[in-house]
Amino acid sequence: MTDDPPPHPALLPAGFTDLLPPDAEAEARLTETLTASFTAHGYQRVKPPLVEFESTLFAGSGAAVAEQTFRFMDPESQRMMGLRADTTPQIARIATTRLAHAPRPLRLAYAGQCLLVRGSHLAPERQVAQAGIELIGPDLPAADAEIITAAAAALHAAGLESISIDLTMPPLIPALLGDAAPHAALIRALDRKDAADITAQGGSLAPVLLALLHAAGPAEPGLAALAAIALPPQIRLLADRLAATVAAIRAEAPDLRLTIDPVEFRGYRYHTGIAVTIFAPGRQAELGRGGRYLCDNGESATGITLYPDTILAVAPRHAPRPRIFLPHGTAPAIAASCRAQDFATIIGLVPAADDAAEARRLHCTHLWRADRALPLQGS
Amino acid sequence: MTDDPPPHPALLPAGFTDLLPPDAEAEARLTETLTASFTAHGYQRVKPPLVEFESTLFAGSGAAVAEQTFRFMDPESQRMMGLRADTTPQIARIATTRLAHAPRPLRLAYAGQCLLVRGSHLAPERQVAQAGIELIGPDLPAADAEIITAAAAALHAAGLESISIDLTMPPLIPALLGDAAPHAALIRALDRKDAADITAQGGSLAPVLLALLHAAGPAEPGLAALAAIALPPQIRLLADRLAATVAAIRAEAPDLRLTIDPVEFRGYRYHTGIAVTIFAPGRQAELGRGGRYLCDNGESATGITLYPDTILAVAPRHAPRPRIFLPHGTAPAIAASCRAQDFATIIGLVPAADDAAEARRLHCTHLWRADRALPLQGS
Known part of the structure; x- marks a missing residue:
């Protein structure tokens, strides 16, 4: 304090x-x-x-x-x-x-x-x-x-009609890098998706890592690229799971905009399988996120x-919702009927000198006058 | 810890x-x-x-x-x-x-x-x-x-059809007791609505306090009793406000079950005027509470x-909501149509040996079979 x-x-x-x-x-x-x-x-x-x-x-x-x-x-x-x-x-x-x-x-x-x-x-x-x-x-x-x-x-x-869904497989890169404490510089290079740096830091894994990097993008060409990469059997299982998930999504929602990113693995701190981020098109903001745990x-x-x-x-x-002003003393049944027609009712607590002016002052769109809902001009 | x-x-x-x-x-x-x-x-x-x-x-x-x-x-x-x-x-x-x-x-x-x-x-x-x-x-x-x-x-x-609404005027009793530090025993007596104790502790105010106590109950007889009590002008204003509020409620909702309790004033710690508690009939539980502040x-x-x-x-x-089990492989359009009919759809993730048994195991009320929603017996 x-x-x-x-x-x-x-x-x-x-x-x-x-x-x-x-x-x-x-x-x-x-x-x-x-x-x-x-x-x-x-x-x-x-x-x-x-x-x-x-x-x-x-x-x-x-x-x-x-x-x-x-x-x-x-x-x-x-x-x-x-x-x-x-x-x-x-x-x-x-x-x-x-x-x-x-x-x-x-x-x-x-x-x-x-x-x-x-x-x-x-x-x-x-x-x-x-x-x-x-x-x-x-x-x-x-x-x-x-x-x-x-x-x-x-x-x-x-x-929201045209969202974009990005699928990742966070265990893939850690499994590929293996138990040996990974090179911090390589992790950074993968994180930045910097191909030159991955080549420099990746050692014998560099060709596979670069191929995985290039498989990122729209799901179908990405999966085709992923299928063409020579992967150790354990890693191939993870890649196949990504492909099977895309296929299962396509069976339900053929038009969904799907991308895959096999290299992405940071920021999914507890995910043990497929992870997903949902974006609005053309926007940075995430609409949702999740995955297997x-x-x-x-x-x-x-x-x-x-x-x-x-x-x-x-x-x-x-x-x-349209807002209707009901002058002081309007019968409760009229208020109920206006609400049944989806109006929000604003009831005058005291008589107003000018009901239309009072309705506008209270940001109403309509005024109850002469037994009907009168739209207010300019609202 | x-x-x-x-x-x-x-x-x-x-x-x-x-x-x-x-x-x-x-x-x-x-x-x-x-x-x-x-x-x-x-x-x-x-x-x-x-x-x-x-x-x-x-x-x-x-x-x-x-x-x-x-x-x-x-x-x-x-x-x-x-x-x-x-x-x-x-x-x-x-x-x-x-x-x-x-x-x-x-x-x-x-x-x-x-x-x-x-x-x-x-x-x-x-x-x-x-x-x-x-x-x-x-x-x-x-x-x-x-x-x-x-x-x-x-x-x-x-x-909820038959709620009960209790109206109080928390400033009334403090105003009646005045600036002098009120007798703790009298406060307790009022709090317990103990007529004998109010008589014993109320001194010169005992007759008015007892009359107010007896005005508590259904609104209309209560207000009649309240009107008949000789009150100092400042207290009369508060009692009249209670009566005017009941009249304003009756104009909108003539059938509402209303009680008044002019003696109640504890538990409304910041209320400066009419206060209200809403009860379900025959129950102790409060459904709501409020008032002027x-x-x-x-x-x-x-x-x-x-x-x-x-x-x-x-x-x-x-x-x-009825729950319908859609066997593995049911077309997405059928699922959408069931949801449009207000079913919750439970989709089989794998083929089931016995779809009806699987539907029951998942607490479904219906099974999609032979192009229709089949109600499951015993559900």
Whole structure:
């Protein structure tokens, strides 16, 4: 704490914001649209709490977000608790404890807020909405494909027509580099996708690494290139899994814009198989991200998290609901009838000298006058 | 922290729970229903963050929940932040800062989670959902009545037909007792509504206090009794405001079950006028609560917070969505058509030896067979 004067009453901590009208309504409706689509695809909603013991929050894949998690002591148990920074580890916990005996494949959905200790330069937000699905059980290309097509369907329901989906296989490069501590310079070169540097640092693996690098791009030519590379059998299995996943996606969604990137492996800290990032076309912002991982008990699972705040910025908005001003004393039955016609009703609390002027002052689009909804000019 | 072994992975801190299927879905749909009703009544959604500086969180009416608020230091600003324990103070902050220039009356709605440091014996939950409305601006009976009828309409939309609404005027008893430090024993007697004890402790005020006590009950006879009591002019104004609010409610909702309790004044820590508690009939649980208060800048406002978790326990449930099992290889267009008919589709990831058995194992109500949705017996 400092001795500075208290902040201005409107000041929020960096990375926290108030959503105002009409954005808060749009975000809520968007989240409803995404979760309704998840439900229609057989994913049943669960709602873990915002707070857990850190020992359960950081188990399994949760360890990846430990340093981004706000922690404080529970005065009741005197144990440390954390505010979730990611929902997926909580869903995995529920799947392997309370729902351990539910039949597999187990399909779960969620939507809620997460809190981060620090924002980044590119993503300063420290409260992030998440809406996602997890498919717990079989480690199959069809399962990886299902969460991808279900996420794409949810984004389609939200009005996003031409998303782009990038598939990676994060275990591939580590498996290729082997157990020997990899050369930091080579990791950096792969990370920057710098062909000259990969050649310089890759040693005997350089030809394979360069071929993998060149296979990145649209899925079908990329898979053809990948198939032509001479790979050790263990690596070939991973490449084949990527190809099988693309095939399973194509069976469900032939027109989806798919790219593959066999060299990408950073930033997927707990993924043990196919991983995925969803982009809006021509934009840097990620609409969602996910992939295959292991639950704390070793059970395989895959999932995708969508980011409603990011999606809100690119999704088409619903037309705002028309607002009708009902002068003081308008019968309640008229108000109810206006609401049944999808108006938001704004009731005059006192008689107004000029109802039309009062309606405009309150940003109404319509005025109830002479037994009908009169559209207001200029609104 | 203790040296005890870590808790079982399924253990959550006291007062925190996982909502599982179908409860999580039911709670989300209930909240959507409540907020859609608020929107139809002209209340525009805002979404304050879960975290604020404690200096803004505890300003004005927020001081009442300071001791129930989890606090921790912001590593970025090194100021103390708090996790909201109540949403109303945040809405008041938004109204008087970012929306200071929005026209009055200003109608705002919200829905989200709150966190409490300690649960109580009767209400052990430490994460509490809130969905509410605030009407900022005119201090009028019509404004008090509007938030009450709007909250009742939202509960009606959620399927609750016969709620009971208790109106109080928390400033009345303190105004009657006057500036002199009131006798603690009299306060306790009033709190317990103990007529004998009020007589013993009330001194010269005992007859008026007993008459007020006897006015508690159904609104119309209560108001008649209240009208017959000889009250000092300042107290009469407060009683008249209660009567005017009941009249304004009756104009909108003649059949609402209303009670008044002129003696009640504890537990409304920041209310400066009419306060309200909403009950399900025959139940102790509060469905909602609210009343008139002052924003940090002195502007008058009134609002009601509904508690979706409590409402969920008494509201009728929607019929669960039928679940249809689509055997492996079912065409995507059939899945889409089932979803359009409001089925949740469960797609077979691998061929099943017995599709009907697999459908039952996955708790499906229907199976896609021979080009139609076959209902499964016993489901």
